[in-house]
Amino acid sequence: MKHLAQLDRPALIDRLAERLVFERLAVELYEAAILRINASADVLVRRAAPTLARIRFEEHEHASWLERALAGAGASPSVETPRSALARIETEGIARVVRDARAPLGHVVQALLAAELVDHAGWHALLDLADEAEDDDAHEQLRRRLDEESTHLHAIRTIERALGRREFLGLETDVTRKAA
Numbered sequence: 718m719k720h721l722a723q724l725d726r727p728a729l730i731d732r733l734a735e736r737l738v739f740e741r742l743a744v745e746l747y748e749a750a751i752l753r754i755n756a757s758a759d760v761l762v763r764r765a766a767p768t769l770a771r772i773r774f775e776e777h778e779h780a781s782w783l784e785r786a787l788a789g790a791g792a793s794p795s796v797e798t799p800r801s802a803l804a805r806i807e808t809e810g811i812a813r814v815v816r817d818a819r820a821p822l823g824h825v826v827q828a829l830l831a832a833e834l835v836d837h838a839g840w841h842a843l844l845d846l847a848d849e850a851e852d853d854d855a856h857e858q859l860r861r862r863l864d865e866e867s868t869h870l871h872a873i874r875t876i877e878r879a880l881g882r883r884e885f886l887g888l889e890t891d892v893t894r895k896a897a
Contacts, residue, residue, distance in 0.1 A: 720852035722790050730792045732843055733783055735800035739836050740780035742808050746815045746832055747773035750825050753818070761883065762822050765876045765892045772869045779862055808832070823880045830877050833870045840866050 721729045747769050754766050784794035814820050814828035840863040847855035879890040 718786055718789060718852065718855045718858075721847060721850050721855055724850055726790060730787060730790050730796060731798040731800045732839075732846070733787050733790065734792070734796050734798040735804045736836075736839050736843065737780060737783040737787065737794065738801045738804040739808065739832070739839060740776050740783055742812060743776040743832060743836060744773055744780060746812065746829060747776060749815050750829060753815075753822060753825060757822060759822065761879065761889060761892060765826075768872050768876070768892070772872065775865050775869070779865070782858070782862065807835070823877075823884065826873065826877050826880060830870075830873045833866070833873050837863070837866045837870050 718729065751766055751769050751773065754762050754769065757763055787794050787796065811828045811832050815825050820828075840859060844856065844859040844863050847859050876892045879892040882888040882890045
């Protein structure tokens with residue numbers, strides 16, 4: 718991250734703070750979703766709990782990494798930036814769906830999918846910047862996290878598709894199988 722910070726430290730801090738808002742929210746979203754799923758009588762959905770727990774763990778690791786990256790750039794992990802402020806606003810609707818005990822589990826999974834799409838795009842943008850800045854260290858660290866985000870996105874899509882197959886086609890599909 719040193720090369721990126723040398724190019725434009727405030728812009729790097731802004732982007733890292735934005736990602737940190739999403740990662741912290743993701744941990745909260747997955748915790749809420751896991752509680753809902755574990756309390757569900759729906760066996761199909763309950764099979765997704767271990768996958769969601771793994772994703773929650775990785776999102777927590779991403780948040781910790783971002784906190785360290787911000788500190789390395791000379792910023793507090795609680796720094797409020799234009800992008801982090803916007804990220805808080807953008808995620809309000811997603812968080813409301815996941816936290817709403819009345820929301821059907823299919824809607825909770827759809828909200829997680831929306832969060833993962835945004836999260837994936839944000840990590841991808843950081844990776845692209847590292848590539849263009851020829852910051853090999855940042856590229857390596859960001860690539861690892863983007864790969865994990867790709868796995869998260871695939872897993873949530875698989876769960877969402879399994880629920881859709883059941884709802885629309887009456888087919889029971891294992892939520893742990895590979896998405897088509």
